[in-house]
Amino acid sequence: CEKARVAADTSDCYLKFHKFHLYLQGDKEPNWLKRIFTDFITFTVNLFIKLQVCKEINNVADILADFIQDTAADFLHDGGISVNIGVTSVPVITANYIESYHKGLTNCNNTSSEISDSVFHPSQLTENRMLYFWFSDEVFKPLIAAAHRD
Structure with a gap:
């Protein structure tokens, strides 16, 4: 609830990617050092994508809420x-x-x-x-x- 208007809150946005893993130069069987590095990069990219998707969902929900409330206010x-x-x-x-x-x-x-x-x-x-x-x-x-x- 923001400025007497309905606003979206995606603080509990939950996304899960199944089988999302990055490989360096197509190496399907990396050594332990490459595996640690690729796991870290995979985790970071995964987290970033989730945050961006949740942020965009929040933006779209706010735009829709504003449109509905502005249309209702104009109607009344x-x-x-x-x-x-x-x-x-x-x-x-x-x-x-x-x-x-x-x-x-x-x-x-x-x-x-x-x-x-x-x-x-x-x-x-x-x-x-x-x-x-x-x-x-x-x-x-x-x-x-x-x-x-x-």
Whole structure:
């Protein structure tokens, strides 16, 4: 969670290469000195590749998260009326769903609504693989009032 936006964290990125081994000049049966050297080089290259792949996965995930949040923010903006969708806490990722809580504050001509805590919890949902959005009355009332005044 970074600057009230969802951000990817690949600190626990795990990649494993099977049968990745470098050979010097095609030498399949090196002596012990060459074997130590090639094992060290293999380990270093393997580690570097893993770090770079995890870094790129993190970059792509951040780009996608920014795109989705910017698109949603643009969708929820009309003239002097907008909805703040910044996250209020770090998202929770489980095997079945991603749970994130957003502000949902309606801004109408620089006046912001106030929202109490939501009563929603993901356990209220079924196990279907669908995308759910939970909008409480505290989100809709100021939004409808702002649209009515506009």
